[in-house]
Amino acid sequence: MRDYIIRRILGMIPLILIVMIVSFGIFSLVPNPFAALTENPRIKRADVERLKHAWGFDLPWHLRFFRWFGGVVRGDWGPSLLFPGSTAREVIGRALPITMRVMGLEFLLALIIALPIGILSAVKQYSITDYIVTVISFFGMSMPTFWFGLLMMMFFSVLLKRPSGMPLLPAGGLMTPGLEDAPFFVKFGDRLQYLVMPVAVLAFNSIGGWTRYMRTSMLEVIRQDYIRTARAKGVPERFVINRHALRNALIPIVTLVALSAPIVVGGAAITETIFTIPGMGSLIIQAQIKADYPTAMIALMLSSILVIVFNLVADIVYAWIDPRIKYS
Amino acid sequence: MENREVLVDVKNLRTFFYTEDGVVPAVDGIDLTIHRGEVVGLVGESGCGKSVASLSIMRLIANPPGKILSGEIFFHGEDLLKKSDEEMRLIRGDKISMIFQEPMTSLNPVFTIGDQISEAITLHQKIDAAEAKKRTIEMLRLVGIPEPERRFSQYPHEMSGGMRQRVMIAMALSSNPELLISDEATTALDVTIQAQILDLMRGLQKKLGMAILIITHNLAVVAEMAEFIAIAYSGKIVENASAREIFKTPRHPYTHGLLQSIPRFTERKTTEPLPAIEGMVPSPYHMPKGCSFNPRCPFATERCREEAPELEELSPGHLVRCYHPIEY
Ligand SMILES: Nc1ncnc2c1ncn2[C@@H]1O[C@H](COP(=O)(O)OP(=O)(O)O)[C@@H](O)[C@H]1O
Ligand SMILES: [Mg+2]
Numbered sequence: 001m002r003d004y005i006i007r008r009i010l011g012m013i014p015l016i017l018i019v020m021i022v023s024f025g026i027f028s029l030v031p032n033p034f035a036a037l038t039e040n041p042r043i044k045r046a047d048v049e050r051l052k053h054a055w056g057f058d059l060p061w062h063l064r065f066f067r068w069f070g071g072v073v074r075g076d077w078g079p080s081l082l083f084p085g086s087t088a089r090e091v092i093g094r095a096l097p098i099t100m101r102v103m104g105l106e107f108l109l110a111l112i113i114a115l116p117i118g119i120l121s122a123v124k125q126y127s128i129t130d131y132i133v134t135v136i137s138f139f140g141m142s143m144p145t146f147w148f149g150l151l152m153m154m155f156f157s158v159l160l161k162r163p164s165g166m167p168l169l170p171a172g173g174l175m176t177p178g179l180e181d182a183p184f185f186v187k188f189g190d191r192l193q194y195l196v197m198p199v200a201v202l203a204f205n206s207i208g209g210w211t212r213y214m215r216t217s218m219l220e221v222i223r224q225d226y227i228r229t230a231r232a233k234g235v236p237e238r239f240v241i242n243r244h245a246l247r248n249a250l251i252p253i254v255t256l257v258a259l260s261a262p263i264v265v266g267g268a269a270i271t272e273t274i275f276t277i278p279g280m281g282s283l284i285i286q287a288q289i290k291a292d293y294p295t296a297m298i299a300l301m302l303s304s305i306l307v308i309v310f311n312l313v314a315d316i317v318y319a320w321i322d323p324r325i326k327y328s
Numbered sequence: 329m330e331n332r333e334v335l336v337d338v339k340n341l342r343t344f345f346y347t348e349d350g351v352v353p354a355v356d357g358i359d360l361t362i363h364r365g366e367v368v369g370l371v372g373e374s375g376c377g378k379s380v381a382s383l384s385i386m387r388l389i390a391n392p393p394g395k396i397l398s399g400e401i402f403f404h405g406e407d408l409l410k411k412s413d414e415e416m417r418l419i420r421g422d423k424i425s426m427i428f429q430e431p432m433t434s435l436n437p438v439f440t441i442g443d444q445i446s447e448a449i450t451l452h453q454k455i456d457a458a459e460a461k462k463r464t465i466e467m468l469r470l471v472g473i474p475e476p477e478r479r480f481s482q483y484p485h486e487m488s489g490g491m492r493q494r495v496m497i498a499m500a501l502s503s504n505p506e507l508l509i510s511d512e513a514t515t516a517l518d519v520t521i522q523a524q525i526l527d528l529m530r531g532l533q534k535k536l537g538m539a540i541l542i543i544t545h546n547l548a549v550v551a552e553m554a555e556f557i558a559i560a561y562s563g564k565i566v567e568n569a570s571a572r573e574i575f576k577t578p579r580h581p582y583t584h585g586l587l588q589s590i591p592r593f594t595e596r597k598t599t600e601p602l603p604a605i606e607g608m609v610p611s612p613y614h615m616p617k618g619c620s621f622n623p624r625c626p627f628a629t630e631r632c633r634e635e636a637p638e639l640e641e642l643s644p645g646h647l648v649r650c651y652h653p654i655e656y
């Protein structure tokens with residue numbers, strides 16, 4: 001198992017290289033990345049030329065790639081055009097943890113809710129519970145995140161108010177200004193209320209799909225012969241489900257959850273924009289709109305690596321629950 | 329023969345399935361008596377309700393779509409159909425065990441075979457894990473699995489079909505059941521392996537003394553093992569007698585036909601085709617009026633097409649469901 005993990009991690013290296021080439025390529029193929037600057041009468045031509053030189057745009061593209069590549073590896077990601085005075089690394093260093101927190105919470109929440117409900121729905125197939133779960137899941141799957149986000153905002157930030165007149169939940173941002181020196185738990189609670197809506201919006205979407213898949217997978221497993229064997233030897237029904245069936249039913253779910261990582265990253269971009277969260281999603285969008293190519297390249301690369309890492313974790317979990325997977 | 333203690337007494341069992349296409353009277357009059365330590369064969373063409381009957385005894389018919397409509401299943405004089413789910417669970421795998429047709433799919437792929445047998449043991453006996461492991465290895469050795477210590481931690485996919493069926497037998501016998509139900513346990517195996525498994529079951533029956541209900545569509549299988557044979561046709565027992573009488577003086581035309589279709593190397597020239605019973609098994613959705621065998625029966629009369637015969641004791645211990653039993 002340990003060798004298998006090491007081998008899989010080493011196997012990621014070529015993939016990451018390809019991701020880097022593609023990330024670089026997409027932004028290098030832009031015909032004139034400095035168009036916005038040259039058109040701006042307030043920027044001197046000499047400055048643009050200096051920038052071009054600093055960025056290696058006076059070099060052929062392959063040399064530029066090696067320069068960029070070396071920089072990325074060394075951790076020198078170049079200056080941020082979006083936030084003058086900051087490096088791309090600082091900008092991303094601020095945004096990445098925020099996105100990871102939102103996504104981590106959403107994954108956790110969605111799994112904790114979707115898996116048990118999917119199981120329940122399968123065990124009680126065609127019951128009232130099953131029908132209600134089915135309807136809600138389809139809502140979750142088909143409702144666009146931006147629309148559901150705005151709907152929630154309307155309810156919890158506009159319609160519902162606290163006695164003090166403040167909205168029940170803050171409509172956007174990360175924390176209430178002026179609480180920087182508050183005790184830990186006050187700060188913690190404050191940040192939490194900012195996370196409720198974005199996490200809920202993202203999670204609802206995942207829960208819809210995952211519940212359905214968990215239900216389908218469970219239904220498939222509980223009509224297998226080995227489940228009948230478990231019952232025939234007197235295993236109590238709850239262990240038949242939670243021990244004998246669950247482990248088998250989870251095998252396809254692992255892949256599914258991993259494959260949904262890119263969707264979650266994409267959904268996070270929209271959600272962050274709606275709730276004005278300064279995370280990676282909104283950073284990528286802004287960097288692209290404002291032609292901050294250094295930041296955009298790195299951000300795209302990191303998002304892709306995130307997806308690769310997800311797949312790796314999925315493969316390891318997969319091998320762990322299914323003994324039929326050969327490590328060699 | 330006189331002091332035979334009745335272990336199982338099934339009386340007029342009826343189990344139907346309610347499907348979208350209609351009602352399936354899978355079992356519609358099964359009567360069966362099994363004495364302590366006896367081997368009884370239940371024989372009939374596939375689809376005649378053998379599996380449904382045995383799963384009814386185990387109370388493993390899923391409801392919906394199945395339902396045990398009426399009848400009694402006495403085990404040690406107590407009606408299993410009146411027991412609570414929990415009481416029944418404690419009997420399954422302890423006093424009554426079952427093995428199935430499909431050794432390839434009857435074991436849970438994600439647990440080691442050692443785990444699966446130990447689980448059956450600890451469910452019904454108050455012993456600790458180390459003790460259970462010792463007993464598991466003992467059982468593996470008993471069913472003729474070489475290197476039981478190594479096999480203990482193997483997964484089902486690492487074993488052949490014959491070995492897996494041995495594992496199933498070890499699991500079924502681990503709690504010293506009084507009744508072992510073997511539902512076509514050798515049907516899916518190669519002929520040589522089939523013979524080995526039958527030998528094993530016969531040997532274990534002599535050694536451990538449990539009763540066996542051996543279910544098969546193949547009369548040759550029960551010919552060597554069973555002392556008593558019940559013949560089923562479209563959900564009903566049509567003849568029930570000692571193996572000797574079934575083979576020497578079959579009274580029901582269907583039993584007679586079945587015996588005619590067994591190849592005999594000595595009596596027949598190989599060029600002559602085997603006589604088969606004319607016609608086809610009736611569809612469970614369109615049962616014929618009267619005796620369900622009447623469309624295929626050479627002796628059928630007007631009466632057979634109008635009313636259904638009851639199971640009657642024509643001579644001591646020889647029960648037949650027919651208006652025109654064959655006379656000798
Ligand atoms: N779960 C089920 N739903 C509907 N019909 C069933 C179900 N299980 C068995 N049957 C029907 O019951 C009849 C008897 O089946 P079975 O007992 O499996 O036959 P066999 O004698 O080959 O073991 C068949 O017609 C089969 O189609
Ligand atoms: Mg069957």
